[in-house]
Amino acid sequence: MKGIRYASIALLLMGGVSAALAQYPQGKFKQLDTNGDGVVDRDEYAAGLRASFAAMDQDRNGVVTLQELINYNASNQASDRVEPQVVAEAQMSAMDANRDGQITSDEFDEVGEKTFASFDKDHDGKLTTLDGSVH
Numbered sequence: 279m280k281g282i283r284y285a286s287i288a289l290l291l292m293g294g295v296s297a298a299l300a301q302y303p304q305g306k307f308k309q310l311d312t313n314g315d316g317v318v319d320r321d322e323y324a325a326g327l328r329a330s331f332a333a334m335d336q337d338r339n340g341v342v343t344l345q346e347l348i349n350y351n352a353s354n355q356a357s358d359r360v361e362p363q364v365v366a367e368a369q370m371s372a373m374d375a376n377r378d379g380q381i382t383s384d385e386f387d388e389v390g391e392k393t394f395a396s397f398d399k400d401h402d403g404k405l406t407t408l409d410g411s412v413h
């Protein structure tokens with residue numbers, strides 16, 4: 279039995295972006311809201327995804343490996359309650375759709391899109407400060 283609850287895995291799926299968005303809405307939200315209009319739209323979210331993927335893909339070869347996830351988690355405070363490797367394995371299994379042991383940017387974007395949809399409670403294509411709570 280692994281000690282992570284499903285909710286924790288869901289929060290950690292996106293590495294920095296959605297984990298931080300869920301756990302630290304104010305700071306991370308402002309970071310994603312690059313034009314400062316109080317709304318994170320799809321373009322801003324996509325830019326955040328690109329930045330996250332780039333941060334995880336440490337050797338810049340276009341795919342993220344388990345080791346890169348471990349390194350990323352080890353330096354990311356979002357995972358301080360669980361072992362970086364345990365988190366990395368959960369992330370890999372959640373994002374590696376074709377099970378080849380590598381996360382491509384397409385696989386990453388697909389999970390990102392689902393995460394965006396799950397945050398976008400009113401389905402207007404924009405995230406407000408934790409959608410639904412501030413309008």
Ligand SMILES: [Ca+2]
Nearest residue numbers: 311313315317
């Ligand atoms: Ca905005």
Ligand SMILES: [Ca+2]
Nearest residue numbers: 335337339341
């Ligand atoms: Ca890589």
Ligand SMILES: [Ca+2]
Nearest residue numbers: 374376378380
């Ligand atoms: Ca893959």
